[in-house]
Amino acid sequence: MGLDLPGTILRSRAVAALAFPQGIDRYLEQVNPMWAAHEVRARIVDIRREVDVPGHPPVATITLQPTSTWRGHRAGQHVQLGVEVDGARRTTRVFTISSPDSRQGDRFTVTMRANPGGVVSRFLVERAAPGTMVHLSQAQGDFVLPDRVPEHVLFISGGSGITPVMSMLRSLQRRTHRGQVTFLHYAQSPEHQIFAEELDEVRRSGHGIDVHLLHPEQGDPNLSPAYLERLVPGYRDVPTWACGPAPMIEAVRAAYDESPALRVEYFQPPRTSGTSAAGDVAFTKAGLEAPNTGAPLLEQAEALGLSPEFGCRMGICFSCTALKKAGTVKNVLTGEESSSAEEEIRVCVSAPVGDCVVEL
Amino acid sequence: MNATTKTKTMKTNKTNLTDEQLERFGEELDALRQRVLADLGEEDAAYIRNVVKRRQQLEIAGRALFYLPPAWPLAVAALSLSKILDNMEIGHNVMHGQYDWMGDPGLNSRMYDWDTMCPGEQWKYSHNYIHHTYTNILGKDRDIGYGILRMDEDQPWRPQYLGNPVYALLLMLFFEWGVALHDLEVENIVAGKRKMSDNKPLYPGLIRKIRNQTIKDYLLFPALTGPLFPLTLAGNATANLVRNVWAFNIIFCGHFPAGVATFSQEECEDETRGHWYYRQLLGSANITGGRLFHVLSGNLSHQIEHHLFPDLPARRYPDLSVEVQEICRRYGLQYNTGRLSKQLFSVASKICRMALPDRKAEDGDAPVTQDALAA
Numbered sequence: 252m253g254l255d256l257p258g259t260i261l262r263s264r265a266v267a268a269l270a271f272p273q274g275i276d277r278y279l280e281q282v283n284p285m286w287a288a289h290e291v292r293a294r295i296v297d298i299r300r301e302v303d304v305p306g307h308p309p310v311a312t313i314t315l316q317p318t319s320t321w322r323g324h325r326a327g328q329h330v331q332l333g334v335e336v337d338g339a340r341r342t343t344r345v346f347t348i349s350s351p352d353s354r355q356g357d358r359f360t361v362t363m364r365a366n367p368g369g370v371v372s373r374f375l376v377e378r379a380a381p382g383t384m385v386h387l388s389q390a391q392g393d394f395v396l397p398d399r400v401p402e403h404v405l406f407i408s409g410g411s412g413i414t415p416v417m418s419m420l421r422s423l424q425r426r427t428h429r430g431q432v433t434f435l436h437y438a439q440s441p442e443h444q445i446f447a448e449e450l451d452e453v454r455r456s457g458h459g460i461d462v463h464l465l466h467p468e469q470g471d472p473n474l475s476p477a478y479l480e481r482l483v484p485g486y487r488d489v490p491t492w493a494c495g496p497a498p499m500i501e502a503v504r505a506a507y508d509e510s511p512a513l514r515v516e517y518f519q520p521p522r523t524s525g526t527s528a529a530g531d532v533a534f535t536k537a538g539l540e541a542p543n544t545g546a547p548l549l550e551q552a553e554a555l556g557l558s559p560e561f562g563c564r565m566g567i568c569f570s571c572t573a574l575k576k577a578g579t580v581k582n583v584l585t586g587e588e589s590s591s592a593e594e595e596i597r598v599c600v601s602a603p604v605g606d607c608v609v610e611l
Numbered sequence: 612m613n614a615t616t617k618t619k620t621m622k623t624n625k626t627n628l629t630d631e632q633l634e635r636f637g638e639e640l641d642a643l644r645q646r647v648l649a650d651l652g653e654e655d656a657a658y659i660r661n662v663v664k665r666r667q668q669l670e671i672a673g674r675a676l677f678y679l680p681p682a683w684p685l686a687v688a689a690l691s692l693s694k695i696l697d698n699m700e701i702g703h704n705v706m707h708g709q710y711d712w713m714g715d716p717g718l719n720s721r722m723y724d725w726d727t728m729c730p731g732e733q734w735k736y737s738h739n740y741i742h743h744t745y746t747n748i749l750g751k752d753r754d755i756g757y758g759i760l761r762m763d764e765d766q767p768w769r770p771q772y773l774g775n776p777v778y779a780l781l782l783m784l785f786f787e788w789g790v791a792l793h794d795l796e797v798e799n800i801v802a803g804k805r806k807m808s809d810n811k812p813l814y815p816g817l818i819r820k821i822r823n824q825t826i827k828d829y830l831l832f833p834a835l836t837g838p839l840f841p842l843t844l845a846g847n848a849t850a851n852l853v854r855n856v857w858a859f860n861i862i863f864c865g866h867f868p869a870g871v872a873t874f875s876q877e878e879c880e881d882e883t884r885g886h887w888y889y890r891q892l893l894g895s896a897n898i899t900g901g902r903l904f905h906v907l908s909g910n911l912s913h914q915i916e917h918h919l920f921p922d923l924p925a926r927r928y929p930d931l932s933v934e935v936q937e938i939c940r941r942y943g944l945q946y947n948t949g950r951l952s953k954q955l956f957s958v959a960s961k962i963c964r965m966a967l968p969d970r971k972a973e974d975g976d977a978p979v980t981q982d983a984l985a986a
């Protein structure tokens with residue numbers, strides 16, 4: 252907000268001309284990794300276990316102090332986060348910011364489950380220590396609250412999908428939202444509940460926030476239109492934000508029946524969105540060909556033993572971009588089809604429609 | 612064991628391996644490559660980051676020392692070293708994709724650009740693709756003589772080649788310009804094989820790069836030293852010149868010393884992996900020297916290993932060379948290496964010899980045989 256004089260100078264054309272062709276950030280990072288003019292980096296300042304059930308992957312909240320280049324975020328947005336595992340291979344994944352809206356240079360948190368085979372989440376939850384530097388993008392995504400928050404909002408989440416709606420809930424509390432909030436979360440068991448203490452406090456303090464933590468595996472009701480109707484009469488017209496595992500999101504979508512009040516966020520491509528299995532897929536660099544299974548090309552390549560580069564597996568980071576030489580592909584998120592002769596595609600979200608040739 | 616199969620009967624340095632031998636030879640080199648690939652990690656990353664850091668320190672020291680006129684030679688030395696490190700051990704190698712596995716955009720072949728007139732983007736095509744794919748295939752590899760010089764007996768002599776030594780000298784002094792304009796393929800335009808309009812898409816990138824380099828070295832940094840403007844300008848020009856001379860010499864010692872083989876297009880039709888390795892080996896030459904020398908040459912002093920394994924981090928070449936030499940001994944293949952002075956002399960005499968028409972009748976194949984044995 253204030254005048255950022257050093258930043259203005261460092262981003263000036265004169266400095267760019269002097270630091271050409273490397274760019275000023277290459278020089279600044281040598282002096283202090285927290286100095287940057289364009290890139291965004293962050294230092295880990297805290298790692299706190301949220302959930303630690305023996306025999307299950309732990310969940311932790313990582314607090315990050317970003318460089319002054321961080322432009323802030325709106326609750327619900329995510330960030331690409333890259334870590335250097337063993338000091339060498341930078342690997343980038345996408346995580347939602349779990350803390351409330353942030354402004355330029357503000358600290359923020361991400362909360363993640365350490366996936367059993369996960370490169371980035373396991374590194375951050377189990378191995379990283381405060382002081383470790385990570386690489387960031389700016390905040391991205393349009394799964395956010397509008398500037399003028401409606402009178403009544405409904406949040407539905409499952410598992411680690413709680414992060415964006417938690418950020419929204421926290422922001423609403425900070426903005427002293429006066430309306431009504433219904434917060435519905437599904438977890439495996441009370442021990443698996445992320446942010447348990449804080450949610451408990453929110454529930455007890457009232458303030459028009461109605462918290463429901465459900466554990467269907469222990470007998471709580473599953474998500475269904477009848478249950479939603481009982482909880483929030485006329486829920487189809489209540490502005491709703493939903494995020495969670497693909498099957499849960501499918502159930503929510505079915506319950507809302509195309510209502511424009513529903514906004515959803517996926518952490519993974521919905522499973523039902525592939526194409527029908529027809530034709531053959533050829534991977535030219537590997538010299539392999541196989542019948543098209545209808546899944547995204549990245550998955551088909553992996554099934555054949557290839558390991559193409561990937562980051563988010565959700566069409567966000569472009570690290571899986573490959574050249575499609577022939578054929579038609581369908582974007583599994585938007586349903587859009589594209590059959591241009593030669594084009595760069597994101598293989599994580601592109602499923603072939605019939606024969607397809609990709610340079611992988 | 613098969614080494615005894617007959618260096619004596621060789622007319623040229625091209626030992627003829629059977630298809631089967633070539634295949635095994637290729638497999639052995641593939642295995643070497645796989646072993647290093649599997650072993651890449653923290654040490655390689657730390658190494659290249661350290662070189663990057665040293666380069667920056669040298670550059671900053673050089674730019675700063677221009678404020679002290681008596682330190683002018685030191686300033687030029689530091690800036691020259693910075694540019695040499697940037698072009699050779701960092702730029703050339705990074706743009707080969709040697710460090711792409713690190714996932715660091717600052718060391719990624721798609722994004723890196725170097726401190727020289729030639730846009731990295733254009734160089735990657737002519738160098739990584741044309742030169743490394745068609746290494747020493749006459750009529751295909753445009754790095755043979757860079758379209759100006761006659762560097763091989765099989766390039767037909769023409770009167771204009773009398774200027775060979777002068778052209779070489781000029782190319783050396785203006786090497787960064789030579790590299791930048793290389794991609795315009797002027798010789799192919801003259802020969803009618805390329806149209807002027809084919810160059811159109813190259814101009815914007817080229818002009819932008821030349822403009823930025825010029826503004827930086829010949830305007831902004833001199834201006835920042837105020838009244839010392841002319842001294843700083845001269846210093847920057849000298850540093851670019853020193854880098855030009857150094858890079859030219861290292862690169863010419865990589866492919867043009869006596870005994871290095873060239874290949875005809877027919878020889879390389881439907882080439883196997885084994886023959887590709889064989890051609891890379893015989894088409895390149897190494898320079899011996901100390902550790903610092905290797906770093907400053909961007910490890911192109913290990914041109915052979917570089918051509919066999921262009922995308923492995925160059926710091927691995929010294930170790931690899933021990934194993935490559937052992938493999939070459941077993942297959943009875945030439946491994947061309949020598950001191951810088953020897954390789955330079957060899958290149959210089961070739962440049963002069965090629966200026967004149969061939970004297971086939973008198974010498975026959977003799978010089979080639981001698982060269983092969985000497986190597």
Ligand SMILES: Cc1cc2nc3c(=O)[nH]c(=O)nc-3n(C[C@H](O)[C@H](O)[C@H](O)COP(=O)(O)OP(=O)(O)OC[C@H]3O[C@@H](n4cnc5c(N)ncnc54)[C@H](O)[C@@H]3O)c2cc1C
Pocket residue numbers: 329344345346347348362363364365366367368369370371372373411414415517518519553558563565
């Ligand atoms: C917009 C968005 C927001 C997100 N927000 C969050 C969040 O707030 N919190 C959170 O915990 N997650 C979030 N995610 C999900 C998270 O990005 C993924 O779970 C990501 O994969 C985590 O990286 P990782 O390092 O754990 O695992 P990865 O290394 O990506 O591995 C993830 C899983 O995939 C498997 N896998 C890895 N490689 C392969 C392969 N080649 N073939 C087959 N399987 C493989 C692994 O075994 C592992 O179980 C979000 C995702 C998106 C798209």
Ligand code: FES
Pocket residue numbers: 560561562563564565566567568569570571572597598599600
């Ligand atoms: S993996 Fe990120 S866009 Fe495909």
